[in-house]
Amino acid sequence: MSTEEREPLFSPKNMKLIKNPINLSNPITVQVLGICSALAVTAKLMPAIVMSISVLVVMAASNVVISLLRNGIPPRIRIIVQLVVIATMVILVDQVLKAFVYDVSKQLSVFVGLIITNCIIMGRLEAFAMANKPWPAFLDGIGNALGYGIILIIIAFFRELLGSGTLFDIQVIPQGLYDFGYVNNGLMILPPMALITVGVIIWVQRYYTRELIEDN
Amino acid sequence: MYTNGYIFRYAAIMVIIAAAVLSTSAVLLKPFQDRNMAIEKMGGILASAQIEGVETENTIELFNKYVVEEIVVDQNGNVVESFKEGAKEDGKAFKINMKTELYKKKKGENFELPIYIVEKDGIKTYIFPLRGAGLWGPVWGNMALNADLNTVKGVTFDHKGETPGLGAEITTKGFTSQFAGKTIFDESGKFKSIKVKKGGVKTMPANEQIHGVDAISGGTITSDAVGEMIANVIDGYLPYIEREKEDPR
Numbered sequence: 001m002s003t004e005e006r007e008p009l010f011s012p013k014n015m016k017l018i019k020n021p022i023n024l025s026n027p028i029t030v031q032v033l034g035i036c037s038a039l040a041v042t043a044k045l046m047p048a049i050v051m052s053i054s055v056l057v058v059m060a061a062s063n064v065v066i067s068l069l070r071n072g073i074p075p076r077i078r079i080i081v082q083l084v085v086i087a088t089m090v091i092l093v094d095q096v097l098k099a100f101v102y103d104v105s106k107q108l109s110v111f112v113g114l115i116i117t118n119c120i121i122m123g124r125l126e127a128f129a130m131a132n133k134p135w136p137a138f139l140d141g142i143g144n145a146l147g148y149g150i151i152l153i154i155i156a157f158f159r160e161l162l163g164s165g166t167l168f169d170i171q172v173i174p175q176g177l178y179d180f181g182y183v184n185n186g187l188m189i190l191p192p193m194a195l196i197t198v199g200v201i202i203w204v205q206r207y208y209t210r211e212l213i214e215d216n
Numbered sequence: 217m218y219t220n221g222y223i224f225r226y227a228a229i230m231v232i233i234a235a236a237v238l239s240t241s242a243v244l245l246k247p248f249q250d251r252n253m254a255i256e257k258m259g260g261i262l263a264s265a266q267i268e269g270v271e272t273e274n275t276i277e278l279f280n281k282y283v284v285e286e287i288v289v290d291q292n293g294n295v296v297e298s299f300k301e302g303a304k305e306d307g308k309a310f311k312i313n314m315k316t317e318l319y320k321k322k323k324g325e326n327f328e329l330p331i332y333i334v335e336k337d338g339i340k341t342y343i344f345p346l347r348g349a350g351l352w353g354p355v356w357g358n359m360a361l362n363a364d365l366n367t368v369k370g371v372t373f374d375h376k377g378e379t380p381g382l383g384a385e386i387t388t389k390g391f392t393s394q395f396a397g398k399t400i401f402d403e404s405g406k407f408k409s410i411k412v413k414k415g416g417v418k419t420m421p422a423n424e425q426i427h428g429v430d431a432i433s434g435g436t437i438t439s440d441a442v443g444e445m446i447a448n449v450i451d452g453y454l455p456y457i458e459r460e461k462e463d464p465r
Contacts, residue, residue, distance in 0.1 A: 073226075076223060077226070077227060084231065084234055088238060091238055096241075099245040100248065102249075
């Protein structure tokens with residue numbers, strides 16, 4: 001290990017850890033993980049953003065913690081250790097939200113608790129943090145959380161705009177349009193349309209990113 | 217290399233550290249959380265009385281302005297305490313734990329319940345806090361009655377963890393706005409409460425419809441819980457209401 005040359009903090013290899021999950025290995029649209037929360041909290045932009053930030057904090061922090069512990073974790077109980085770390089982080093985030101952004105924490109209600117079961121986090125801990133140093137693990141956590149968050153925010157943008165005619169609860173579709181007979185699409189607020197929106201995003205992404213298209 | 221002893225030690229130490237971190241944070245953040253909950257409680261009381269323009273920032277100010285009296289009544293309808301002056305969150309009524317008092321009621325012991333009296337533009341509104349058991353956890357709320365102590369002015373509901381999209385809909389305007397104008401007593405003065413009717417109010421007899429609201433589709437257990445909560449808690453206030461109707465203070 002000591003003979004290895006020190007890598008610069010933002011080497012191309014490290015930057016890839018952040019960039020890849022945003023597009024090429026996006027947790028939602030490519031790996032199709034974490035769909036549950038993507039459907040649940042995206043009816044409005046605000047909860048989607050808070051959820052993304054919460055996942056970002058939990059993911060980065062637990063990736064670092066697991067990476068630091070990786071040489072001491074007994075393989076036989078490693079999943080339990082990972083769960084304890086994630087659960088601790090999630091409860092911390094929940095407590096902080098309750099103390100400082102109470103309204104938003106009420107909207108997220110049960111979904112903050114469900115970060116614990118977000119398979120993206122478990123997946124990154126098991127696949128990356130258990131085998132890498134803290135700094136790359138931190139970047140990997142940030143990258144995956146960003147990839148997750150971006151999709152969440154895109155979905156929430158369209159759902160809130162088309163479903164409620166608002167963005168951040170501010171009316172953006174002019175009253176004039178309603179006078180002409182425009183109506184909000186109530187279906188957008190319901191989870192099925194989130195799934196369809198995810199599908200459309202996957203379609204658009206694959207159209208522009210040819211390397212994602214399978215050969216057959 | 218990883219002996220059983222090591223695994224047990226590792227697990228034990230990990231759990232102790234996690235517990236220490238969590239309990240420290242819980243203790244440190246408690247004051248902020250309690251503050252938020254008190255503000256939310258005030259907001260609910262004001263909202264049920266149909267006071268508009270209540271934001272998180274001005275809740276305490278508006279609460280102190282519009283709540284002119286907080287009273288505590290016992291099981292026989294006697295006024296145990298009346299609190300008028302000072303910050304309203306210091307009143308005994310605001311600190312009463314509905315859960316323990318309603319438990320006492322259930323067991324047939326003596327209990328005390330809070331009532332808030334809001335006065336705006338010379339119109340008096342009585343607000344009765346509610347609490348009951350929903351599907352997954354507690355549900356609670358406030359019911360505001362007009363000065364006749366019969367007609368509902370407005371209600372608010374909240375819950376710990378009812379199913380989003382189904383039971384959790386009790387908090388929405390679509391559900392709560394149905395309550396306004398309903399009455400809790402029939403013409404002969406008999407207590408009827410407000411029923412949350414599965415299948416809709418239109419399935420009730422015509423003379424009963426004034427005492428009912430539509431339940432939430434897919435949220436039957438929570439809807440029933442709300443109806444049950446109103447009947448049970450208002451029942452505890454009945455001696456006071458009867459007395460107050462005959463001889464207003």
